[in-house]
Amino acid sequence: MNNTPQLHPHLASDEIDLFELFQALWKRKAWVIGCAMLTGLLGAGYAFLAPQVYQVSSVLRPAAINELDALNRSEVYMLPPADALAKVGAQLDSYESKLGFFRANPVLFEAFQRPGQNLEQSFEAFNRDAITLVLPDPKKSESFNSFLRLEMQYPKGIDGAAILNGFVDYAIAQERGQVGADLKVIVNNRLNELKGKIDAARANYETAKESKIARLLEADNVKRARLQDELTALRLQMKMERASRLAELAEAIEIAKSIGIKNPTTPSAMGGEASRSSSQVMRTVVTNQAIPLYFMGSEVLEAERAALKQRTNDDFTNSRVAEIGKELRMLDINREVEVLNNRKNEDMFLQDVEPLWAEVSRLRGLNIDMTDLKLVTVDRQAQEPMGPIKPKKALIIALSTVAGLMLGTLVALLLHFVQVRRETGPFSLAGDRRLPRP
Structure with missing residues (x-):
């Protein structure tokens, strides 16, 4: 009877036996x-x-309000503590600030300098890998959001704490100097602006003063011209009156000579002489008519005519001429113009400049020296690390x-x-059994 070939037990199932795997691993x-x-x-x-890598860090927080109170109360430069911290953070993250510190402290950065590299190339290696500015998480509450952390990783043999602390101090000093420079520029600009306003007020005053002087002098000239015209007209009038008087006297003299009146007399007296008697009579004549001029007598009239012909000036005959002379003499000097021209400190007469002067005085009294200004608080300075952070x-x-x-x-x-595959393959020893002959 034929024997049926027996298959290897591993061909009966494709399931993985964990115990068998464990035994295989143990072997x-x-x-x-x-x-x-x-x-x-x-x-x-x-x-x-x-290579061992070390790390140091420094934490900055906003300065106290009283540290910036003097600057903010100046009403010229407003800098809240949060803004001051942001400005310092921008300075810490600035390429120019890092490069300036690198150049100013070559001894601290000797390890970063490589042969054949210039200063900027050596600085690039430091700037790319060394210092990192860590900003706060904006999702956190505001009370925990105001800080800056500066981290620096460096190889062994470098004084990382000195570099980081020095860089923080350098950045704060740079920003302090920038604030001082900004404050100085703002104050100077304000002073120039105030100076311009005061100069404008002074120019307006000078213009108003010159205008007033011109008006006063013009008024004096007009008044002087009018008085001169009045005096000329008055003298012409008096001259014509004198000529009229001479003509009147000439006529009266002719009449007086024709009727034989040499001495002053009256019409009643002339009538009385015709009927003169031995008795003395006192007459009183009441009339409202002027006595003709020829009754003054030819002698008196000729004397008056001679005096009028010898007269060279009629000014004394009219009091108005003296008044005009007085007014003209007073117009020779305008005392108000003289006072305006002789003012010593004309700034005292400027209008609406008192607040400007007060502001100028206040600005000049400001302390623009920011040497002691505390922009931020160094909450934690960099300390020498206890050990490297890399490699762990x-x-x-x-x-x-x-x-x-x-x-x-x-x-x-x-x-x-691999061994199992070999044992269970079609050409394995276990499967190479021949069937017995019949």
Whole structure:
């Protein structure tokens, strides 16, 4: 009877037996341990031979309100503590600020300088990898949101704490100088603006003063001209009156001579002489008519005519001429114009400039020296680190060992499955049995 060939038990099922895998791993534990030891040694070598990296940090917070009170009360430059912290943060993050500190402290940065590199190239290596500005999380509440943290990572042999603290002080000093410069410019601009307003007021005053003097002098000239015209007309009038008087006297003299009146007389007296008697009579004549001029007598009239002909000036005959002379003499000097021209301190007469002078005095009294201005509070200065942050030896060794264990396990499993494949293949020894002859 024919014997039926027996198949290998592994062909009966494709299921993985965990116990069998565990036995396979145990048989090849040397591979697992060897890989773990090898990777562990490699990790330990890297951990102990890799360059050590250290880290220092500094924390800045807003200054107290009283530190900036004097600056803010100046009403010229407003700088709240939060804004001052932001300005310092911008200075810390500034490329120019970092480069300036790098140039100012070459001794601290000797380790960053490489042969064949210029200063800017050496600085690029420092600026790219060394200092990092950490900003607060804007999602957090405001009370915890006002701070700046500056971190620096550096290799062994560099005084990182001195570099970071020095850079913080340098940035604060730079921003303090910038605030002082801005304040000085603003104050100077305000002073120039006030000076311009005062100069404008002074120019307006000068214009008003000259205009007033011109008006006063013009009024004097007009009045002088009118008085001169009046005096000329008055003298012409008096001359014509004198000529009229001479003509009147000439006529009266002719009449007096014709009727034989040499001495002054009256019409009643002339009538009385015709009927003169021995008795003395006193007459009183009451009349409202003027006595003709020829009754003055020819002698008196000729004397008056001779006096009028010899007269060269009629001014004394009219009191108005003296008044005009007095007024003309007073117009020779305008005392108001003289006072205006003789003012010594004309700024005292400027209008609406008292507030400007007060503001100028206040601005000139401001202290623009920002040497002692405290912009921020250094909450924590950089301190020498207790140890490097890189490489983390224990972690590297542990991870490399775990990786070795995983690698060893993978190798052991691969070897096991290769062996199983060989044993269960179509040309394996277990499947190469021949059937017995009948």
